[in-house]
C-alpha cells in the first residue's frame with residue numbers, strides 16, 4: 001500500500017504525520033491504516049522522540065467516514081488506531097489546525113498533548129446522528145474538561161474554538177501557526193516531554209451535577225436513546241474502570257448505530273446534502289450578487305423575513321402601505337430582538353446591530369437599488385400582481401423579484417412583470433427567522449442563475465433550501481393539507497380529536513393536527529376555504545362548524561379543545577364531541593371505533609402518497625427532499641427522518657397495499673401514486 005493519504009516528515013526529533021485526504025480527512029479505512037503505519041515507523045525510528053499528528057488547510061479531521069456506518073468497517077478500527085497511539089512508547093502530540101469533529105476529536109483525545117492553531121474547532125456532532133462518541137470521547141473529554149462540560153458538549157454537538165479548548169483544559173496552548181507550534185514542541189522535547197495519556201487522568205469532582213444538565217435535553221428528545229445513553233456514558237467516566245467503560249462505549253455506539261432513530265438521522269444527513277443538488281442546473285451556474293434586500297409587506301411574515309436577513313448581516317428595507325403599520329412592525333421586531341437579548345441568545349451589541357440593518361419606508365420607490373425584493377403582502381392574486389407590476393417599474397435591471405406566496409400561481413405573478421425570468425418563489429415558514437426551511441419555487445420562466453442564487457440565499461440564512469415547482473400548495477402545504485383532511489375524515493368516521501392528536505404526539509410530533517389548528521386559529525383555514533369555494537367531496541365540515549360557533553381556537557379559549565384562562569394546553573370538550581356526532585349523523589355516517597393504528601396509517605400515508613405524486617409530477621426533485629421539508633418546516637422529529645423515511649422503515653410494499661385498500665374502501669382521494677406502486681413493486685390491482 002502506498003502512503004498517499006498521509007505525508008511523513010522528520011524534523012529533528014519530531015516525526016510529523018500530516019493527514020491529506022480531502023475534503024475533510026474523513027477517517028475511513030485507508031486513512032486509518034496509513035496513520036497507523038506512519039506511527040509505527042516513527043515508533044521504530046531511533047532518531048524520533050515524539051510523533052506529531054496534524055493536517056494542512058482548514059480541516060484537521062471531520063471524523064468518521066459515515067458511509068462506513070452502512071457498509072461495514074475494516075481493521076484497524078478508530079478505537080484500535082487510538083489504542084495504538086496510546087500504547088506506543090513515545091508521546092504523540094496533536095497540532096489541531098482546523099475542525100476536529102467526532103472521530104477527529106477522539107483521535108486528538110488519544111494524543112498526549114493538544115496544541116491548537118487559531119482555526120481549530122472541536123465538537124462531537126454524533127448526537128445529531130442519534131449516537132454518542134464511540135471511540136473514547138465520552139470517557140476522555142470528561143477527564144480534561146470535567147464531566148458537566150463534557151456532557152453538555154456531547155448533548156449539544158456544539159463546536160468550541162481554540163481559545164475555549166484552552167480555557168476548558170482540553171488544549172495546552174494556541175500557537176500562531178504550525179511552525180510556531182513545532183518550535184514550541186521542539187523546546188518541550190529538549191526539556192524532556194513526559195508521556196501523559198488522557199485515559200490515565202484521574203476524574204475529579206462528583207457526577208451529581210450531571211442529571212440537572214441532562215434534564216432539558218432528555219425532555220426534548222422524548223425518549224430517544226442517544227440522549228439517555230450520553231448521560232449514562234459520562235457517569236461511567238466517574239465510576240467505571242476506563243477499559244471497561246471504553247468497551248461498553250464501543251458496543252453501545254454500535255447498538256445505537258443500528259437503531260431506527262440513528263438510521264433516520266443518517267438518512268436526513270444525506271437528504272439535506274442531496275437537496276442542494278439540482279438535476280438540470282450545472283454546478284457552475286453563475287449566481288447574482290445579493291448584498292441588499294427589500295421586503296414588501298410587514299405583517300407576520302414580512303417582519304420575520306426581514307429579521308432572517310438582518311440576522312445574516314444583510315441590510316433590509318421593509319416596505320408597508322401605511323406609516324402606523326410600519327411603526328408597529330418595527331416596534332415588534334425591536335421587541336423580538338430585545339426578548340432574545342433578555343434570554344441571553346444574543347448580546348446587546350448584536351441586538352442593536354441587527355436592528356440597525358432594518359430600515360422602514362412606505363415608499364416602494366426606495367427599493368430601486370436592492371438586489372432582491374421579497375413580496376409578503378396579503379395572499380391575494382390581485383394584490384400580489386399589482387405589487388409585482390410596481391416592483392418591475394421600480395427595481396433595477398437584474399434584481400431578483402421573489403414572492404412568499406404559500407398557495408398562489410407564481411407563473412401568473414411573474415406574468416405581471418416584463419421580466420418573468422427574474423421572478424421566483426421564496427416560500428418561508430412561520431416564524432421565518434426560526435424555521436429552517438426555504439421552499440424555492442421555480443416558475444416556468446425563472447432563469448437558471450436566479451434559481452442558483454435563491455438556493456444559495458437559503459444557505460446564507462442558515463436554512464435548507466428545497467427546490468419545488470408550481471402547484472397548489474407547492475410540496476409542503478399540498479401534502480400537509482391532505483394530512484389534515486384525513487384527520488377530519490377520521491373524526492367524522494368515529495375518532496375524536498384528542499385521540500387523533502394523541503396518536504400523532506406518541507409518534508413524535510410536538511403537537512397533533514387539531515391542537516395545531518387551535519394554535520393557528522380556525523379562522524385562517526376557514527377563510528382560505530371560503531375564498532377557494534366548495535371543497536368536494538371532503539369539505540372540512542366540522543372545522544367550519546367550530547368556526548361558525550365562534551370557536552376559533554386558543555385565542556377565543558375554545559376550538560377543538562377547551563382552554564382554561566391563559567392555558568396553552570386544551571382539554572377535551574363534550575360540546576365538541578356532540579358537534580362532531582351531529583356532523584357524522586347529518587352525513588349519514590354510522591360512527592365506529594377507529595383504532596390508533598388506522599389513524600396513524602391514514603394520516604401518514606396521505607402525506608406519503610401525495611409526496612410520491614408530487615415527485616411523479618416533477619414538482620419536487622426527489623422523495624428525500626420531502627423529508628427535508630417536513631423535518632425543517634413542519635416540526636417533524638428528526639428521529640423519524642420525515643414521513644417518507646417512515647414509509648420506507650414500515651416497508652413500501654405494506655404502505656402501497658394499505659393505500660390500494662383505502663382507495664377501494666374510502667374514496668378517490670386515495671388514488672395510489674404510480675411512482676409509489678412502482679417503487680414498492682406492487683401492481684395497482686393487488687390487495
Ligand code: NAI
Nearest residue numbers: 297298299300301302320321376377378379404405406430
Ligand atoms: P399579514 O396579513 O400578516 O401581512 C401582510 C402585510 O402586507 C400587511 O401588514 C399589509 O399591510 C401589507 N401590505 C398589503 N399590501 C401591501 C402593499 N401593496 N405594499 C406594502 N404592504 C402591503 O400576512 P402574512 O401572514 O404575513 O402573509 C403574507 C404572505 O406570506 C401571504 O402571501 C401568505 O400566504 C404568505 N405566508 C404566510 C405564512 C404564515 O404562516 N402566515 C407562511 C408562509 C407564507
